[in-house]
Amino acid sequence: MGLTAEFRLQSPRLPLIDVASAVPDLTFRLESTDQPQSGPVVFFIRVTGSSFDGVDAALTDSPSVKEHVRISEIGSIRIYQVVLTGPRPEYLDKRMFYKTFPESITIASDGWYIKQQLADRNELLAYQEFWQTRGFSFRLDRLYDSHSTDTELIGISEKQREALLTAYEAGYFAVPQQTSLDNVATALKISRSALAERLHRAQAHLIEHFYYTDLY
Structure with missing residues (x-):
């Protein structure tokens, strides 16, 4: 069974994060990479936004960029060819x-947001270890079956899911509120404090889940 993982890589060694930081209103997507037999790595990036002010200056000033060329511009989208400085990193080959x-790679000021298909969970663990042993921070945001449109919310346990659904169906989240936390806790046969903790943790994960959707 194939899986789709959405995760963030963080490291000062990742190219173009300084460019994304310099023009935060723009979205940077890595479309493809190329590697001549000898020479530097070449990225093709898609830049999207309402104004491209500052993007060329940011690419020029970036220490990770040797040179860049604008390939095309159509409306709110620009395509750039970016030649990176330095030798090809060993991790790109391995x-x-x-x-x-990889389905998509979004370059942001705080790292690379990557949506990637993997063969199974063992492959995910091996891939995570691959990056971490090279000094990269690897944070998994979402994981779900590649053959399904349904997503598995990372970090939400079955008990937290049950608490959310029970509270919702009882009208705890309605305006005006139709039941109390004590009544929901009684229905679940748990303490009021245990229910409050489950709801708070589940709500925090839901916010993270939907907040990061736009980044992948």
């Missing part, structure tokens, strides 16, 4: 041996 397929 990661190719993992059973994964």
Whole structure:
């Protein structure tokens, strides 16, 4: 069974995060990479936004960029070819041996947000270890079956899910509120404090889940 993972990589070694930080109103997507037989890595990036003020200056000033060329501009989208400085990082080659397929890579000021298909959970754990042993921070935001449109909310347990649904169906989240926390706790046969903790944790994960949707 294939899985789709949405995760964030963080490291000062990741190229173009300084560019994304300089022009935070723009969205940067890595479309593809190329590597000549000898020479630097070449990125093709899609930049989206209502105004491109500052993007060329940010690319010029970035220490990770040797040179850049605007390939096209159509409305709110620009395509750039970006030649990186320095030799090809070893991790770009070694990661190719993992059973994964990248769907999208968004470059932001706080890291790379990656949506990637993987063969199974063991492959996910191996891929996570691959990045962490090289000094990259790996944070998994979402994980779900690649063959389904339903998502598994990372961090929400069955008990937290049950608490959310029971509270919702009883009208705890309605305006005006139709039941109390004590009544929901009684229905679940748990203490009021245990219910409050489950709801708070579940709500926090829901906010994270839907907040990060736009980043992948």
